[in-house]
Amino acid sequence: MDNNNTKTKKDQKQDFKVKVGFQKFAFFSFDKEGYVMRLRQYETTIRRKIKQLRENKKEVSNTDTIASIEKEIKSLKAKLLNNTDNAVLYYFIEHIDYNNKVDMDKVKKTQKAIADELCLDNAEVSRAFRKLKELNIISFTKSGHALEKVRVSPFILWRGKAITHYNLMKELKEEFAGTPFETKLTAVA
Helix, strand or coil: CCCCCCHHHHHHHHHHHHHHHHHHHHHHHHCCCHHHHHHHHHHHHHHHHHHHHHHHHHHHCCHHHHHHHHHHHHHHHHHCHHHHHHHHHHHHHCCCCCHHHCCCCCCCCCCHHHHHHHHHHHHHHHHHHHHHHHHCCCEEEEEECCCEEEEEEECCCCCCHHHHHHHHHHHHHCCCCCCCCCCCCCCCC
């Protein structure tokens, strides 16, 4: 092309995809596939199963069966996001850098140090890490006990350029097994 200001149709189409994709992402939390709605659907599914188990428990007299139902209810309750899970997630969001990488110079390097900083129990923080990773909300790698890299899912929020977000979404399939809450609830069949 003679004019440097004129874009090819292919370039214009790519720009449109990026802008529309980023605009859609910016409102992602408000549509049915967004974080907020996925969280609600995920937790509603669990609560529905818990409610059904409680109703079933009323009809059972066998103590072994009652104990089994109570164990399953406890297991399902543990899958719901709790205050510790949110505290850990928000701790990382507070220290998020471009491309959703957590600035490792600004965060504590171990789960124990994070637990101490947030005044939380170490075991609860450890469970929160596992749960947030299993639910595709964060990804992290460790060397021994030290965190090497932490990233918040770009499906939740994004810090960076729109074009980078568009391209990175394709690349992160290895790091995040899916979108948030895209997990199998084995106990919720």
